[in-house]
Amino acid sequence: MLEVKDLTKTFGAMTAVSHENFTVKPGEIMGLIGQNGAGKTTTFRMILNFLTPDSGEILWDGKPLTHQDYDIIGYLPEERGLYPKMRVEDQIVYFARLRGMKAADVRAQIDPWFERFQVKGKRTDKVKDLSKGNQQKVQLIATLIHMPKLVILDEPFSGLDPVNASLLQDGIQMLRDNGAAIIYSSHDMANVEAISDHLVMLRTGEMVLNGTVDAIRQSFGRTKLFIESPLTEADFKQFDGVQKVVRHGQSFELTLADEAVGHRIFDAATQSGYIPEFSQQPPTLDEIFRMKVGEVHA
Structure with a gap:
């Protein structure tokens, strides 16, 4: 279980996140919403230890995250990053090996993941030769193929058409059904409403909503x-x-x-x-x- 407790982060005079609190349990999806600049990406970067919070703590199963724990995390950043001249298969194998998988095991799983996300292209193609949407699918596969226990997705639906967004929803729900704790950000409220078990809304760094989608809606x-x-x-x-x-x-x-x-x-x-x-x-x-x-x- 991921626990974020009283998390605060400032940059000079600007408070990016203020006293943030939430939990994400195994088999649960949490949507993190808010305008651009609300503090969503800052939250993700603190969880991943890219940024150090001014105060508060981040716990995984009741303990601070260690270097070894990061092997069980799948992270899709908002700024996509693939090596365009590398073959798709080599790209996926490279990222999976960083998470402790063996190359042979990764290669054996690529075709089923291609089918799950309906990737249009061959595993031997170079990344740059795929369409933008299929490049995004490849990065999603590289994020998820090691079946992480904690999944962090920063604007995963950005740029996807409705069919591919539905495929991604199915993939996220598959990971949830396998016990992953999932947190993601999106500006598409229909997606958030469709798949989130609960949500947190940030506004200029402060939490203004926290609860299940149904409870939040009914409160209005x-x-x-x-x-x-x-x-x-x-x-x-x-x-x-x-x-x-x-x-x-x-x-x-x-x-x-x-x-x-x-x-x-x-x-x-x-x-x-x-x-x-x-x-x-x-x-x-x-x-x-x-x-x-x-x-x-x-």
């Missing part, structure tokens, strides 16, 4: 209402507490000041009986992200 109340009924846009705007009305074909999306407003709308909409749609939900993670970021500028 069921203030989104999707409805199809005889009521018109003008009718909805007459309700006290309806902040916004957006039409989608025959349906409406309402933003409510308080979820209790939904009860009154439901009673009015169903006076004549059945209505085709009434779904009251908490805001999406993307909407919550925008709310929390917007508080800085309010």
Whole structure:
């Protein structure tokens, strides 16, 4: 289990991370979100001992990480780094051997990993001859092939199309199912919402959200209402507490000041009986992200 306890890091007068606390258990995925410059990459670099925190501690299974522990970590940096003139197979073998694997064992596993990520290219190709997306897949394979117990992925979905993003999601979930503790950053809230067991949001270095995706969403109340009924846009705007009305074909999306407003709308909409749609939900993670970021500028 990874434990980050009261972690703080400053650069001169700037505080990059302030009193950060979270845990990531084996078989768990944690999403780390926030604007550019919020402290996500700084957090990763402190976990990896690239940066020394000013205060706080980082523990793996209750103890400080040692040099040997780093062999069980898989790290994908935001700044991708492959050797363009090296063959794909040699590239993967090189990184895996740095993590203690034997070359023969690595070569035996390359084809299954190619199939898992649907790499378009041959293991004998030079990295520079692959497309950018396939180069990214090769780096992912080099990060994951030694089946790390702790996986740190900095913006892994960046630049991937929806099909390849789905393949990466499957790969991350496979590692989770094999007991890895996984922490990753992303600006794609749909991906975060889809695969994260819990999340932490940083804003200018401070934690502003920490919990399961469902608990965080529910804490904002069921203030989104999707409805199809005889009521018109003008009718909805007459309700006290309806902040916004957006039409989608025959349906409406309402933003409510308080979820209790939904009860009154439901009673009015169903006076004549059945209505085709009434779904009251908490805001999406993307909407919550925008709310929390917007508080800085309010």
